[in-house]
Amino acid sequence: MARPNEEVEALLNEYADLLAITGGDAFKARAYEKAARAVGGYHTDISRLDGKGLREIPGVGKSIADKVEEYLRTGHMKTVDERRAAIPGGVRELITIPTLGPKKAMLLYEELGISSIDALVGAIEQDRLRDLKGFGRKTQDNILHGVELMQQAGDRILLSAATDIAEETVTALREATGCDPRRCVYAGSLRRMRETIGDIDILVASEEPAAVMDAFIALPHTAEVIAHGEKKTSVRTVKGLQLDLRVLPPDSWGAGLQYFTGSQAHNIRTREIAVRKGLKLSEYGLFHAKSGRRKAAGTEEEIYAALGLPWIPPTLREDRGEVAAGLRGELPDLVTEADLRGDLHTHTDLTDGLSSLADMVAAAAGRGYTYYAVTDHAPKLYMQRMTDEKILRQREELRALAARHRKLRLLHGTELNIDPDGEVDWPGEFLADFDLCVASIHSHFTLDRTAQTRRLIRACENPYINIIGHPTTRQIGRRPPIDADLDAVFEACARTGTALEINSHPHRLDLNDEHILRAKHYGAVFAIDSDAHSTTHLAHTRYGVGTAQRGWLTPDDVINTWTWQRLKAFLSRKRRG
Missing domain, CATH: 1.10.150.110 (DNA polymerase beta, N-terminal domain-like)
Structure with missing residues (x-):
C-alpha cells in the first residue's frame, strides 16, 4: 500500500x-x-x-x-x-x-x-x-x-521509487521461512542503477521455494498475482508495478545473480567468452560444454574469475567496454557514497527549502561530512524573494553555527540563475565574498542551440562560478533537456576549471551517465550534489553516486571526494585567474 x-x-x-x-x-x-x-x-x-x-x-x-x-x-x-x-x-x-x-x-x-x-x-x-x-x-x-x-x-518509475519498494520487499522476505537472508537481493536494471525502472527483479536462494513464494504473494502491497510457480512468481502492486521473484538453488546463487542482473548485452559478451573457452554460461552456473561438469556457480566473483575477468560492478554492466577493460585489467576504481566528504549544493527554508539552516547543518554533520555548502537561490528566481540583506544575514548565521560544528567546515554559497545572455544575479564584487557559487539555468528553456550553448559557456567563463548545476535542466518524464552543444560546454568546463554537477535528485540525475562519459573524455571534473531541499533529501546522493558509477567516475574525478585543502585550491584557482 x-x-x-x-x-x-x-x-x-x-x-x-x-x-x-x-x-x-x-x-x-x-x-x-x-x-x-x-x-x-x-x-x-x-x-x-x-x-x-x-x-x-x-x-x-x-x-x-x-x-x-x-x-x-x-x-x-x-x-x-x-x-x-x-x-x-x-x-x-x-x-x-x-x-x-x-x-x-x-x-x-x-x-x-x-x-x-x-x-x-x-x-x-x-x-x-x-x-x-x-x-x-x-x-x-x-x-x-x-x-x-x-x-x-511508459509505465517505468523513477529509480528512487523502485528502490523504496524493492528494499521494503527484500526486508520483508528476509524474515520469511526458508529464505537465506544473506542471499535475498534485488537485481536487474535496479541493481545497475538505471534512472528509470520497468519491472523489479527479486532473487532469493532457498531450499524451500514454496514457502518463500507464499510469503511473497502475501506481502501488503500485492494487488494481483500474475503468475505463481516454484521458480518464478510475479505480482502487481497496488501502484501497478510488476515484481518478479525468482528462487534459486543455493549452489547456483552467483550464476543466477550475474545472469538476472544483466544487462542482456553484457551477458552476451560474457557468454561469448565462455564459448571461446569451451564453456556454457547460464543462470545455473558455468559448465564445461562437453562434459556438462560445473566449473563455477556459487558467487559472481567465481563466475567472472573462471572467465578470466575481475568482478565487474553492476553499474558498469551495459556493454560499454567494461568486459574489454576487465580483460586488460583496466576497470576503474569507482566512486562510492563513502568517498563523499561533503555536499556542495543544498537549500534551506530561506528560499524554497523545507528545513531550517540549523537543521540542515546538523543533518550534514550527522552524515559525517568534512565540509558542507548552503547554496540558496539568488534574487532573479523571483518566487524565492531573495535579497542582498537576507543572504548576508544567512552568512552570519552560518558563521555562528560553525562554532557549534567544529568538525564540519561550513561554506556559504549560492545557486545563481544563468540569464539568456549568460549573466548571473550578482556582480563580481558581491560574488567574491561567497565561498563557492553554483550556477544553473532556471528559465528560457526553449532558446535555440546557439543561444543555450553560448549562455552556458559564458557562465563557465565567469571567474566566480565553480559548478554548473543540473546542466541540461531535464526532469525525467517531465521536462526535456535544453538543446545545447554539450561537447562545447564540456570542453569549456575543462578549460576554465568549472565542475559539472551530477544532480542527485531522482527527478533530475543531471548529468546522466552518457553525458558523464562524454564530459570525462574532455577532462572535466564533477560534483555529486544532493540539491537537498530538506534534511531527508541529503540521502539522495546515493542516486547521484550510482549515476556517476554508470559514467565510470573514480573519486579523483569528483571534487567533493577531495580533501578540504585540495577542494579549497580548486575553488580559489579561477578567481586568481
Missing part, C-alpha cells in the same frame, strides 16, 4: 496544479507544492499525527493541516474535489505533458475543445493550432517532444 504521506503529497501537488489551471494565486500554488514535498519526505507516517503534529511539518500551516486531517478522516479533500469538478479531466491530463503548462492546457480546451493527449497530437498534425496565440511551430514541436518523452517513459 502507498504510505499516507505519498497519497497526501500527490493530492497537494494536484491541488497546486488545479490552482494554476484556474488562474489561482501563484504564491498559494507554490505553498501547496512546498507542503507536498515536505509531507512526502516526512520521516513519520502522517496518519499517526494530530493537527498539532501536522503543523510541525515544515510548510504545513493550519489551513493545509486541516485539509490533510479531512483527507485522513474521510478519504476526500473537499477543496480538491470542487476544483476537479470545475475542470475537465482531459485538461488535467494535458498538463502532464512536459513543456505544456496549465494556462496553455486551459487555452487549448477553451478555444479548440482539446481535452486529451491524442486530440492534441491530432490537432498539431492537422495544423489547427496555427492561429492560436503562443502556439507557434517551435512550441508545437516542443509539445510533440514532450508527448514522446511520456511515451518513452
Whole structure:
C-alpha cells in the first residue's frame, strides 16, 4: 500500500496544479507544492499525527493541516474535489505533458475543445493550432517532444521509487521461512542503477521455494498475482508495478545473480567468452560444454574469475567496454557514497527549502561530512524573494553555527540563475565574498542551440562560478533537456576549471551517465550534489553516486571526494585567474 504521506503529497501537488489551471494565486500554488514535498519526505507516517503534529511539518500551516486531517478522516479533500469538478479531466491530463503548462492546457480546451493527449497530437498534425496565440511551430514541436518523452517513459518509475519498494520487499522476505537472508537481493536494471525502472527483479536462494513464494504473494502491497510457480512468481502492486521473484538453488546463487542482473548485452559478451573457452554460461552456473561438469556457480566473483575477468560492478554492466577493460585489467576504481566528504549544493527554508539552516547543518554533520555548502537561490528566481540583506544575514548565521560544528567546515554559497545572455544575479564584487557559487539555468528553456550553448559557456567563463548545476535542466518524464552543444560546454568546463554537477535528485540525475562519459573524455571534473531541499533529501546522493558509477567516475574525478585543502585550491584557482 502507498504510505499516507505519498497519497497526501500527490493530492497537494494536484491541488497546486488545479490552482494554476484556474488562474489561482501563484504564491498559494507554490505553498501547496512546498507542503507536498515536505509531507512526502516526512520521516513519520502522517496518519499517526494530530493537527498539532501536522503543523510541525515544515510548510504545513493550519489551513493545509486541516485539509490533510479531512483527507485522513474521510478519504476526500473537499477543496480538491470542487476544483476537479470545475475542470475537465482531459485538461488535467494535458498538463502532464512536459513543456505544456496549465494556462496553455486551459487555452487549448477553451478555444479548440482539446481535452486529451491524442486530440492534441491530432490537432498539431492537422495544423489547427496555427492561429492560436503562443502556439507557434517551435512550441508545437516542443509539445510533440514532450508527448514522446511520456511515451518513452511508459509505465517505468523513477529509480528512487523502485528502490523504496524493492528494499521494503527484500526486508520483508528476509524474515520469511526458508529464505537465506544473506542471499535475498534485488537485481536487474535496479541493481545497475538505471534512472528509470520497468519491472523489479527479486532473487532469493532457498531450499524451500514454496514457502518463500507464499510469503511473497502475501506481502501488503500485492494487488494481483500474475503468475505463481516454484521458480518464478510475479505480482502487481497496488501502484501497478510488476515484481518478479525468482528462487534459486543455493549452489547456483552467483550464476543466477550475474545472469538476472544483466544487462542482456553484457551477458552476451560474457557468454561469448565462455564459448571461446569451451564453456556454457547460464543462470545455473558455468559448465564445461562437453562434459556438462560445473566449473563455477556459487558467487559472481567465481563466475567472472573462471572467465578470466575481475568482478565487474553492476553499474558498469551495459556493454560499454567494461568486459574489454576487465580483460586488460583496466576497470576503474569507482566512486562510492563513502568517498563523499561533503555536499556542495543544498537549500534551506530561506528560499524554497523545507528545513531550517540549523537543521540542515546538523543533518550534514550527522552524515559525517568534512565540509558542507548552503547554496540558496539568488534574487532573479523571483518566487524565492531573495535579497542582498537576507543572504548576508544567512552568512552570519552560518558563521555562528560553525562554532557549534567544529568538525564540519561550513561554506556559504549560492545557486545563481544563468540569464539568456549568460549573466548571473550578482556582480563580481558581491560574488567574491561567497565561498563557492553554483550556477544553473532556471528559465528560457526553449532558446535555440546557439543561444543555450553560448549562455552556458559564458557562465563557465565567469571567474566566480565553480559548478554548473543540473546542466541540461531535464526532469525525467517531465521536462526535456535544453538543446545545447554539450561537447562545447564540456570542453569549456575543462578549460576554465568549472565542475559539472551530477544532480542527485531522482527527478533530475543531471548529468546522466552518457553525458558523464562524454564530459570525462574532455577532462572535466564533477560534483555529486544532493540539491537537498530538506534534511531527508541529503540521502539522495546515493542516486547521484550510482549515476556517476554508470559514467565510470573514480573519486579523483569528483571534487567533493577531495580533501578540504585540495577542494579549497580548486575553488580559489579561477578567481586568481
